[in-house]
Amino acid sequence: MKIIETSIRVADYEKVCCNCRYFEQHYVYVLNQEKNKLFLCNAGYCTKAHIRSKKAISKACERFKKEGSALPEDY
Numbered sequence: 198m199k200i201i202e203t204s205i206r207v208a209d210y211e212k213v214c215c216n217c218r219y220f221e222q223h224y225v226y227v228l229n230q231e232k233n234k235l236f237l238c239n240a241g242y243c244t245k246a247h248i249r250s251k252k253a254i255s256k257a258c259e260r261f262k263k264e265g266s267a268l269p270e271d272y
Contacts, residue, residue: 207254215253218262219245222253 207213214220223238239253245260 212257212261213253214241214243214251214255214257216264217243217257217260218264219243219260220251220253 207215209216215222221241221244223240223242225236225238227234227236237253241251241253242249243251243258243260245262246258
């Protein structure tokens with residue numbers, strides 16, 4: 198299986214949803230006879246705010262926590 202990225206590019210320092218530890222990325226799995234592929238979508242959801250529909254490149258909210266940082270105590 199191969200993961201194929203979209204053409205959206207975001208720097209690690211940008212404060213957007215896809216750089217937040219609470220953002221869960223959505224994928225599209227495409228089956229065909231030759232190859233199975235997994236595509237990244239510009240969509241996902243926020244596990245902290247329980248928002249089911251978020252764009253990956255949306256401006257981050259006040260709950261933003263940099264990906265890879267320690268979990269807060271109230272998690």
